Amino acid sequence: QQPVQSPQAVILREGEDAVINCSSSKALYSVHWYRQKHGEAPVFLMILLKGGEQKGHEKISASFNEKKQQSSLYLTASQLSYSGTYFCGTEKNSGYALNFGKGTSLLVTP
Amino acid sequence: DGGITQSPKYLFRKEGQNVTLSCEQNLNHDAMYWYRQDPGQGLRLIYYSQIVNDFQKGDIAEGYSVSREKKESFPLTVTSAQKNPTAFYLCASSIGLAVETQYFGPGTRLLVL
Numbered sequence: 001q002q003p004v005q006s007p008q009a010v011i012l013r014e015g016e017d018a019v020i021n022c023s024s025s026k027a028l029y030s031v032h033w034y035r036q037k038h039g040e041a042p043v044f045l046m047i048l049l050k051g052g053e054q055k056g057h058e059k060i061s062a063s064f065n066e067k068k069q070q071s072s073l074y075l076t077a078s079q080l081s082y083s084g085t086y087f088c089g090t091e092k093n094s095g096y097a098l099n100f101g102k103g104t105s106l107l108v109t110p
Numbered sequence: 111d112g113g114i115t116q117s118p119k120y121l122f123r124k125e126g127q128n129v130t131l132s133c134e135q136n137l138n139h140d141a142m143y144w145y146r147q148d149p150g151q152g153l154r155l156i157y158y159s160q161i162v163n164d165f166q167k168g169d170i171a172e173g174y175s176v177s178r179e180k181k182e183s184f185p186l187t188v189t190s191a192q193k194n195p196t197a198f199y200l201c202a203s204s205i206g207l208a209v210e211t212q213y214f215g216p217g218t219r220l221l222v223l
Contacts, residue, residue, distance in 0.1 A: 002152065
């Protein structure tokens, strides 16, 4: 089942923070986060595993709450280069293909 | 350089015509995937393959077919049965299926004439 992402879109000023959420109605084994710039291929950001810790990547980090079946992506002190569409992909068990959400469009303005 | 290539970048299909999208990877990955992307719909899985000569249907396989005769190649055929084929098609690969980073190709945009 497709995970639900929120918000659908967000506009930030450079330097502001944002949180993107990804929720599933099913128990999750892992959550993957990707970013896609317009007309380009999605690029991997990070994977969070069941029982794992919060991950970080430059000023982008994420958490995974297994009980709530939810993951959140945190973007701090946003930069213009953070603009794009962010997708979460969820895996219900090891060895299953990912289900991607519909994406969250993020625009960072000067 | 290792990576995934998709060709062509743009493809036009006439009504009733089958077209094949190419996907090649030189990353020595076992798993390969095809996704369809429509505006506001995210990435929807069409087919995936964990190993040569084996593949499974994804969520929207109707009207599509694939083959996996070689590890590095996973072509997708959009058949005439697919009534709404206009979309952006992305191919991806990963080392294995379980909890692995997927690497995406640049995509093919299919348009119906």
